[in-house]
Amino acid sequence: MATLYGYEVQSTNDHFVALSGSALKKLVGARSFPGAVAVNTFPILRYIPSWMPGAGFQRYAAEARQLTKEMQEVPANFVKQNMRDGKDSTSVVAKLLAANRHDEAAIQAVAGSAHAAGTDTTVSSLASFCLAMALYPEIQKKAQTEIDTVIGTDRLPEFEDRPSLPFVEALYREFMRWKPVTPLGVSHASTEDDIYNGYFIPKGTTVISNIWAMTRDESIYHEPDRFNPDRFFTADGKLNENATILTFGFGRRICPGRHHADATIWATIVSVLSTFNIAKAKDATGKEIDIDPKYSDGLVSQPGRFACSITPRSEMAKTLVQAAADTHDL
Ligand code: HEM
Numbered sequence: 410m411a412t413l414y415g416y417e418v419q420s421t422n423d424h425f426v427a428l429s430g431s432a433l434k435k436l437v438g439a440r441s442f443p444g445a446v447a448v449n450t451f452p453i454l455r456y457i458p459s460w461m462p463g464a465g466f467q468r469y470a471a472e473a474r475q476l477t478k479e480m481q482e483v484p485a486n487f488v489k490q491n492m493r494d495g496k497d498s499t500s501v502v503a504k505l506l507a508a509n510r511h512d513e514a515a516i517q518a519v520a521g522s523a524h525a526a527g528t529d530t531t532v533s534s535l536a537s538f539c540l541a542m543a544l545y546p547e548i549q550k551k552a553q554t555e556i557d558t559v560i561g562t563d564r565l566p567e568f569e570d571r572p573s574l575p576f577v578e579a580l581y582r583e584f585m586r587w588k589p590v591t592p593l594g595v596s597h598a599s600t601e602d603d604i605y606n607g608y609f610i611p612k613g614t615t616v617i618s619n620i621w622a623m624t625r626d627e628s629i630y631h632e633p634d635r636f637n638p639d640r641f642f643t644a645d646g647k648l649n650e651n652a653t654i655l656t657f658g659f660g661r662r663i664c665p666g667r668h669h670a671d672a673t674i675w676a677t678i679v680s681v682l683s684t685f686n687i688a689k690a691k692d693a694t695g696k697e698i699d700i701d702p703k704y705s706d707g708l709v710s711q712p713g714r715f716a717c718s719i720t721p722r723s724e725m726a727k728t729l730v731q732a733a734a735d736t737h738d739l
Pocket residue numbers: 522523524526527528530531534590591594595596656657658659660661662663664665666667669670
């Protein structure tokens with residue numbers, strides 16, 4: 410929201426977040442997947458009137474359309490007001506509006522799709538990171554030891570530190586593999602007849618990339634359900650060449666926001682690892698609460714809610730976090 414609209418999200422009860430949350434629930438939920446609703450397979454069904462039994466998809470689509478429209482318009486209006494007040498010239502939408510080279514509907518759609526594509530996906534990957542850290546404390550400790558050794562404990566990590574933190578890098582690759590955010594990618598249709606591995610694929614066929622299966626390929630990932638960053642190291646302890654994050658998709662339509670996501674997610678995990686401990690939460694008797702959240706179906710798969718405890722690693726860590734919050738007026 411800050412990059413696109415120059416808007417700093419409130420930590421609770423944020424109006425814009427609530428609005429985009431309602432739209433995204435419809436856009437990336439289970440019904441959004443090809444084949445999940447009969448009309449996707451039999452397009453003629455779209456002529457069924459919305460009042461007929463079995464035409465729930467019509468009402469779903471109408472609600473999704475309305476929410477998507479609001480999700481695009483409301484933050485764009487916020488930018489326009491800020492520009493009139495002389496408060497915003499640096500957000501993506503402000504720059505595009507000021508350049509006056511595209512019509513406003515296109516600008517709203519570009520910002521809306523970047524926001525829609527980048528929000529739940531990033532949140533899902535960070536939730537899987539927290540889950541992995543709570544479930545595998547020894548791996549968390551190893552990453553923290555690397556950070557403490559390379560950076561020390563008296564400053565927060567910077568992007569320039571990234572090449573010096575190979576274990577954090579492997580940890581990032583591993584949770585993006587372990588729980589792929591988009592298990593079945595985004596479907597496409599073939600634009601012409603094709604033959605692949607002896608299979609005839611007629612023009613117009615829906616093609617689904619099974620990212621889930623790729624991340625579970627035992628010939629590459631031994632015991633694929635185990636969270637194990639060490640699988641990304643060579644025998645002599647160097648990061649291996651397997652740096653492709655499959656969950657960003659492939660080819661011409663690969664996620665264009667992947668560099669933004671990669672930077673955001675890396676910066677978040679390295680900052681959290683350097684300053685906080687993530688652990689299983691405890692019940693009133695002090696016993697650890699087991700966690701094994703169910704992941705949602707749909708275009709974007711997210712873990713259900715789970716309890717965990719997030720505590721500062723030290724007094725110095727508290728000071729660093731407070732100083733960063735003060736600098737950014739949070
Ligand atoms: C963990 C984070 C993310 C994941 C896992 C992810 C994944 C994906 C995938 C699988 C696709 C479809 C690729 C294909 O068709 O093969 C996609 C498309 C897209 N992503 Fe991302 N994405 C993420 C973050 C972002 C961010 C932060 C942005 C924007 C800043 C973004 C913008 C887009 C857009 C606009 C498309 C549509 C591209 C097109 O249709 O040509 N994504 N993403």
